[in-house]
Amino acid sequence: MTQFTSEAGTVSVAITGSGGAGAITAGTLLLEAAGKAGWYGLMTRTVGPQIRGGEAAALVRLARSPVAGHGDVFNILIALDWRNVERFVAEIPLGPNSLALADDDAGDVPGKIAASGALNLTAPFAKLADDIRGARPNIIALGTVAALVGLPIEAMVETVAATLIEKGVSLADCTQAIRAGFDIGVQLMASQGAAASFRVPEAAGAGALPDRWVITGNQAAGYGALKGGIRFAALYPITPATDLLEWVAPRFAAIGGVLCQAEDEIAAVQMAIGASYGGVPSLTTTSGPGLALKLESIGLAVAAEVPLVIFNVMRGGPSTGIPTKSEQTDLNIALYGLHGDAPHVVVAPLSVDDCVITTQWAVHLAEELQTAVFVLSDQLMAQAKAVISAPKEVDFGTKRLVPVEPKAGVYKRYALTGSGVSPMAIPGMPGGQYTADGLEHNERGTPSSQANDHHSQLDKRNDKLNNFDYGDIWADIEGDADAEIGIITWGSTSAPVREALARASASGIKTRLVAMRLLAPARPAQLAAALKGVKKLLVVEQSHSGQFIGYLRAQYDLPVTPESLRHPGPLAIRPSEVCEVLSRWS
Amino acid sequence: MDGCTPKLEAKHYKSDLTPIWCPGCGHFGIQAAVNRAFAELQLDPAKVVVVSGIGCSSRIPAYTTCYGFHGLHGRALPLAIGLKLARPDLTVLVAGGDGDGFSIGGNHFLHACRRNVDLTYVVMDNEVYGMTKGQPSPTTAPDWDSDLQPGGTGISAFRPLGVALQSGANFIARGFSGDLGGLTKLIVQGIKHPGFSFIHALSPCVTFRPEEKEWKTQTHASGEALTSDFQEASRRIAADDGLTTGPLYAADRKAYAPPVAPMRDTKTDLSHILAEFRI
Incomplete structure (x- = not known):
């Protein structure tokens, strides 16, 4: 059995607090500071239904290269307080190498956090904030996170100041607040050593940074x-x-x-x-x-x-x-x-x-x-x-087909053409007058319940979709052309799947990924070509009933009966879940 | 139109399609009034869109030589609003029946009055669902006997003029399909008046409500001048027996229009937006 464990090169930080504690603000500022420092990152949020006074967590993952999804565990959990944390603790997996750092006054560590095996420590976020004008515990904590992950303090100060100065906080006070938190981090690293150090290594051979958003x-x-x-x-x-x-x-x-x-x-x-x-x-x-x-x-x-x-x-x-x-x-x-x-x-x-x-x-x-x-x-x-x-600039050359000088009595809005697409007159165009209709109609648009009109218009509407060349953009197809393991997924689940496959590849396991962008109309020939030679197939989705695998099995000729990896939200699919299947298969 | 263009007559707005309506249906009169109104205003058929929902009356767009949209049951108003906001240069007339406009589309009616986009809405009211063969509509009297509701619905009838007034319609009138001249005049006024114009057009269903043929003698002109006074309009509506015809109310609320019209040339330079994201 092969084990895949590496999440090297990234650090994952969760910041939690009851509504109004500023967890989401802190997560946003952490991401922006990382961007300022030349890093990449992703922040997702998990919040309750309340507008104020509920619970919130910012889930941040940082790296020196682009980050598309979350990993298996969070390295650092900052708890501004522990209130309501049980409502989303399942969405913030911690492990024995994680650090849970709560405010001194947060109270008892919740059972599930304690049971994770994470190192539980506290820090005086609130107390320090009390002594600095305009500072709040979440801002102090940001300084601490910066120290623990190796983010330059200047980037954090600059980012926080840009927000707080608008609210009347001075640059000196911002700097003092971040510095106070940063010092906590430095002390933690000195006292705890590797257990409290999550520095993100520099990317190898990093040149000039590309355009980033x-x-x-x-x-x-x-x-x-x-x-x-x-x-x-x-x-x-x-x-x-x-x-x-x-x-x-x-x-x-x-x-x-x-x-x-x-x-x-x-x-x-x-x-x-x-x-x-x-x-x-x-x-x-x-x-x-x-x-x-x-x-x-x-x-x-x-x-x-x-x-x-x-x-x-x-x-x-x-x-x-x-x-x-x-x-x-x-x-x-x-x-x-x-x-x-x-x-x-x-x-x-x-x-x-x-x-x-x-x-x-x-x-x-x-x-x-x-x-x-x-x-x-x-x-x-x-x-x-x-x-x-910055995403690549693409010009699809988008253009709606319109008639050229349509003639009244001759123009047919729903004309049967080779492609199935017929020129669409736009109000204001003389001679193009027609009535758009949800009733079945003939080529001119006149309502018709005749079998031949229905059949030909059904053909037309189907043909225009089926005859169209969707190009390579229909799916991202990645991995080894001679791989015998295939994985199909879609949507944001693609990110953890990609991460799992990168880990598998590092362990010498060959896989082929099809991350589908075009879901309908079905393109069975393209998928069959993309899966050529595949002998084991996994379909990954975030659904209880398996909507995606059901669709694939109904509409596509799959080379083998696929296995399903799925569960409902709000728990994200984790890379390790995919790795578990792959290790069972290899 | 310039002087060289031949004058358009009502017949120029009538398409070659034969309506599905029963002989004697009131909708023929409304169709004629709409065509006459377009001719009186000399509207270019290519710059008029007639939008409707579903029902006997909603077949009207294809019976004109204008652009048309025969959409979904109850949804003509929001479609027309989207169209008019996107294309303020077009004249948009919405037509449909009482079930379409006041029942399944009731919420859209309230909000179309409120929103006050420059549209004219003609409801061809026959107090029955004709296309589905004779069920009571929102404007049907509570004791009207039918297969579906033996002995009547027991629900009081919807009063569209009062709802239109309370909801903010900018022009309100009632016409009768049998009064071609009067109805034409109301539609012309409605189209010319800025904002949302509501024309309640009584239109007998000779098949399922043959007693409505009596509207010919029962309808009566209000005899009062158009008012712009909300209280006065309210008073008249309270006293209305449902068969009073004529212009009722015209307010001077400014028609709702977005701050900018949408660009149909979409090759706009977006680099200033891109700059917002850049680190």
Whole structure:
């Protein structure tokens, strides 16, 4: 049996506290300071449903190279207090080499933390904060973390000061607060030695740093949408999707776009359909419950062939479920939720940085194919903040096919063409007048219940999706071409899978990864080619019922019966879970 | 239109499709009034969009020579709002029935009145679900007997004018399909008035509500001038027997419009946004 344990080159820090203690603020500042120091990192959040007074944890992973996901354990847990920590302690695995550092006044160490075998220590975060004007315990703790992970104190001071000076705290006081915390870290390392040292090694052969961004998944998606050409968006507020358009709103004002907060989820998608019919690339955002409400309207976009992007950020379901936490379980509704035979496109970004290109691509597909395109993001990446390398600039050459000088009485909106895509007149175009219709129709758009019209329009709407060349972007295919072990995954689960495969590779295990970006229409030939020679196959997803493996087995010819690695949210798939399967197989 | 373009007549707005409506249906009168109103305003058919939901009346877009969208049951208003916000240069007329607008689409009706986007909404009210063959609608009297609701619904009828007034509609009127001249005038006024114009158009269903043929004698012009006074409009609505016709209320609320119209040329330079992310 092969063991994979290395998480070398990274450090994982969890900061917890009851609502208002500043855990999320501290996590954000830690990430930004790391970015300032030339590092990379990822911060995800786990919060309860309360707006104030609940519990919160910032989960931060830092490295000298890009970080896409979390590892198996957290090296450092900073507890500003222990209140409500039991609600998310399962999401913060600690091990015997971890350090749990609580405030002096936090009280007894919770049983599960003590049982982890982590080194439990305390520090006077609150007491020190009391003596420095404007300082709070979370800021002192940031100084300590900087010392423990080897982050230059200057980067931390600069980052914290940029935030606190706006609130009237002086640079001298900021510096003193960080310094006080930093000294705690230095003392800990001196007294505890290796047990309290988590310094991130410098990347070998590091040259000049590339262009790097600090961005959340939802911001990346918003930027991708703008790049794709979205200039109209409508929504009904829903966690965890709303912040995408909160980011877009002021940018729309600057570049010429309209955002409409609708009276409900259905109105939002209808507004987007109306705007798109008017010739403006349009999008609506939502999450599971809202997606369920929008389905009838999405079917209308398919039938009337109106380009539409539905950006859905998945959260725990069913019903209201777990609004603040991640799960990959809106796959079935996106694939199968539309009534009738309604071919449409479903794509999913693989990571925070991938939200840019995948969303841009979704707009491209909607406009080119004149259909509904679902984007399935998830809470983990959507609300994660990351330091990333600037994504590659791509121009898909997006263009909606419109008729040239259409003639009244001759122009056929739903003409049967070789590609299945027919020129779409835009209101204002003389001679192009037609009525878009969700009723089955003939080529002209006139409602028809005749069998031949239904059949030919079904063919048309199916053909345009199936005849399209989606290119290499349909999946990231990585690893060894002669590997006999294949792994298929999607969405933010790709990050822990990739990490597991890198560990396997370091141990001499050959694997091949297919991380799918295009989920519908199914591309069985491409997947079969990508899995050629594979004799063992693993499908990894964050779902209780196995929605993804069910879909793959139904729609694809897999070379072997796959094994399923899955569990529901909010627990993330850990690299070690994948490694366990691989070690069993090798 | 310039002087060289031949004057458009009502017939130029009528498509070659034969309506699915029953002979004698009130909707024919409303279709004629809409076409006459477009002609009176000399609207370019290529710059008009007629948006509807589902129901007998909602078939109207394809019976015009304008652009049209025959969408989902109850959802015409938000689709039209999205369209008008995206394309303020277009004239957007929304049409549909009482079930479509006041029942399944009721929430959108409230918020369309509130939002006050520059649209004209004609509800062709026959107090019945005709397409599904005769079920009571929100505007049906509580004692109307039907297969589905023997002896009546026992639910008091929805009063659209009062709801429109309370919700903020900018122009409110009631017409009758049998009064072509009067209804045409109301639609013209509605289109010309900025913001959300609501025209309640009584339209007999000769098949399932043959007694509505009597509306011809029962409807009566209000005889009062259009008011811009909310209290006065409220008083008139309170006294209304549901068959009073004519313009009722016109407010001067500014039509809702976004601060900028969306760019249809999407090749905008985004480098200033990219700069926000850069470390």
